[in-house]
Amino acid sequence: MNELxxxxxxxxxxxxxxxxVASVVAKAAEYAGRPSHWNGKLYEQPGPVSxxxxxxxxxxxxxxxxxxxxxxxxxxxxxxxxxxxxxxxxPTKMAIFQARLSLSEFxxxxxxxxxxxxxxxxxxxxxxxxDRFTNRYGGRIAEDLTEQPLSMLxxxxxxxxxxxxxxxxxxxxxxxxxxxxxxxxDLIESTERPQRFNAIADAALDHQLGDLVPDSHxxxxxxxxTGPLRRGLGGLTMTEYSELTHPGSKYGWGExxxxxxxxxxIENLADIVDHYDSWAEQNPGVEPPELPDSLREKFxxxxxxxxxxxxxxxxxxxxxxxxxxxxxxERLPEQPYPNAxxxxxxxxxxxxxxxxxxxxxxSTTVDASGRPDNVRQIxxxxxxxxVE
Amino acid sequence: xxxYREAQRLYAxxxxxxxxxxxxxxxxxxxxxxxxxxxPTAAPGDRAAVLLMNSSLVELIAGxxx
Numbered sequence: 001m002n003e004l005x006x007x008x009x010x011x012x013x014x015x016x017x018x019x020x021v022a023s024v025v026a027k028a029a030e031y032a033g034r035p036s037h038w039n040g041k042l043y044e045q046p047g048p049v050s051x052x053x054x055x056x057x058x059x060x061x062x063x064x065x066x067x068x069x070x071x072x073x074x075x076x077x078x079x080x081x082x083x084x085x086x087x088x089x090x091p092t093k094m095a096i097f098q099a100r101l102s103l104s105e106f107x108x109x110x111x112x113x114x115x116x117x118x119x120x121x122x123x124x125x126x127x128x129x130x131d132r133f134t135n136r137y138g139g140r141i142a143e144d145l146t147e148q149p150l151s152m153l154x155x156x157x158x159x160x161x162x163x164x165x166x167x168x169x170x171x172x173x174x175x176x177x178x179x180x181x182x183x184x185x186d187l188i189e190s191t192e193r194p195q196r197f198n199a200i201a202d203a204a205l206d207h208q209l210g211d212l213v214p215d216s217h218x219x220x221x222x223x224x225x226t227g228p229l230r231r232g233l234g235g236l237t238m239t240e241y242s243e244l245t246h247p248g249s250k251y252g253w254g255e256x257x258x259x260x261x262x263x264x265x266i267e268n269l270a271d272i273v274d275h276y277d278s279w280a281e282q283n284p285g286v287e288p289p290e291l292p293d294s295l296r297e298k299f300x301x302x303x304x305x306x307x308x309x310x311x312x313x314x315x316x317x318x319x320x321x322x323x324x325x326x327x328x329x330e331r332l333p334e335q336p337y338p339n340a341x342x343x344x345x346x347x348x349x350x351x352x353x354x355x356x357x358x359x360x361x362x363s364t365t366v367d368a369s370g371r372p373d374n375v376r377q378i379x380x381x382x383x384x385x386x387v388e
Numbered sequence: 389x390x391x392y393r394e395a396q397r398l399y400a401x402x403x404x405x406x407x408x409x410x411x412x413x414x415x416x417x418x419x420x421x422x423x424x425x426x427x428p429t430a431a432p433g434d435r436a437a438v439l440l441m442n443s444s445l446v447e448l449i450a451g452x453x454x
Contacts (some may be wrong), residue, residue: 002413002417002418002449002450002453004420004446004449005415005446005449005450005453047421047424047442048420048423048424048425048427048439048442049420049424049439049442049443049446050423050439050440051438051441051443052446052447052450054444054450055450062439065427065435065439086432087432089436090432090433090435090436090439091436093436094436094439094440094443097436097440098443104449117451118447118451123444123447127444158436158437158440159443213437379397
């Protein structure tokens, strides 16, 4: 086993360390209104890592970086010094963040249409949800667990672009899904990770069209709607991890990216609704056909337009739209990359394209269904999942 | 460049890597160690973010190792 995945000594129930982590997890579950999937097994996390929530339900947590520095603020018979309280804030945040991760289900990401756990869009969404939860409830959880004045303020954001974009999407997409942002957030959080984007699409389709959509159309419509969400959130990796983007400006990029993502999602949805509503009105009782090719071309046009908006804004998240790679490459000018920022962006684009292009993803579904090559197929990733 | 941003740079470098399999895992491990070396020099308010970044990298290692 990889050294970083090896667990340190088990932390046993009855010890302060165990009981504290258990109380943080219990509080996280209480505030979330959902159970944790932690199986009760806890181990020390070696190395410079806060901890990990494992697929088998166990958790590791760093004694050096989390448990030891947090302890003075949570020991009832001890009055922590101001410097101890200050040093305990970050570790408490990490413990709460990890407790929140344990509320998510890993699920099965090998079924068709699933989002691979560890993909860019999965990491963006999960980290955003955990970050928002930690920021929202961290102070209250700390207050519940200690009478000492532990302030959770002053901590740097962990994932500012992901979190801002996801917040924005909750409002925009929640509206067309017939639910408020918090209800949509609850729906996503309570859905296992590989099915979250599908759950968003289903909520919107069900609200807008009810039973007008035949079950056999559902998978393709999900892809038409989840595509913008996946590209928008996955593309934010460029922003989130860029050395050249100041943390403060990441909020702005997250906001603007989410706005475009929501527009694309909502416009695609409107076209889908129009197709089924029109058919039902003109052909009552007759099963509707799938979306026409002309509408799928419109979706591709929209995807290109979104890219252009980003490019015009100075953040050219350019990737050729599936099925239009040749035309894209032919019109691409020579890129001299006059500065480090553009060079970095080019490298990030190349990376993202290599990991998200449908042409890079082996798909037996596409071949079997006979659908045109220019239809983005989701959930048919190559066997080695995750970010390479 | 401060430790927080340097950690982000290292993370970006790891994410951009085209390596795969064991080479990929080795690169991720190396990045975790290098980011770890930055932790003591990070501002107190940045340390949690830096360590959570490392946790995310280890999650990727776990995914690669599956």
